[in-house]
Amino acid sequence: DSGVTQTPKHLITATGQRVTLRCSPRSGDLSVYWYQQSLDQGLQFLIQYYNGEERAKGNILERFSAQQFPDLHSELNLSSLELGDSALYFCASSSSYNEQFFGPGTRLTVL
C-alpha cells in the first residue's frame, strides 16, 4: 500500500459526459502528479500540482482540468468525454523530488 488513495476504482460513462477523479496523496506530500495509461499512448504525464498551485503541464487535453485543494487532495475533471479517453488514470504523490508513489488508479470506460 503506497498511501495514495484514488476514487473511484472504476467508472463507466457515456460519450459527452463529465467525470471527476479524486486523489488523496500520502500524508505530508505536497506534490501530486496525474498520469494517463492507455493502450496506444502508454503512460503519459498529464499535470502536476504543488501545494495547491499548478506546477507543470504535460499532454493534457483542453477538455481536462485539475485542481489541488487546501487539504492537498486533488481532482482531475474530464469533460466532453470521447471513446479515446478510456484509460487508466493514475495519481502519484511525492515530497522529495526523487521518488513518486502511485495510487491504485481509476479505470475509466467511455461507452
Add this chain to the structure above:
Amino acid sequence: AQTVTQSQPEMSVQEAETVTLSCTYDTSENNYYLFWYKQPPSRQMILVIRQEAYKQQNATENRFSVNFQKAAKSFSLKISDSQLGDTAMYFCAFMKSAYSGAGSYQLTFGKGTKLSVIP
C-alpha cells in the same frame, strides 16, 4: 525533452533463471534519476529499483539489479532467480533531478516490457 526506449515488447524466462530487460534513454540533463517500475495484473505501479545518475555504483534490491551505463545512456534491469510473482509489465522511467534547476519532475516512461515467468 527526454525519451525512454524499451526495445523488447515481450520476454519470457523459466522460473529460477535470470533475465535482463533493456532500456535506453536520451537526455541533455546531467543530473537525473532512473527507475524500473513493475505493473502486475492488478495494475498497481510498484517501484522496483532506483538509480541516481551521479552514483557510479549500480543499484541493487534483493534479486533485482541494474547495469547503468551513463555514457551509453543505457539502464538495464537484471532479475535473478525469477519467480512466478515477477510476471508483470516492467516500465523504465526517467526523472530529472532537483539539482537540474527549476521545473517539473514528472516521470517519462518507456512503452514497457511484458515479462512472463514460465513454471
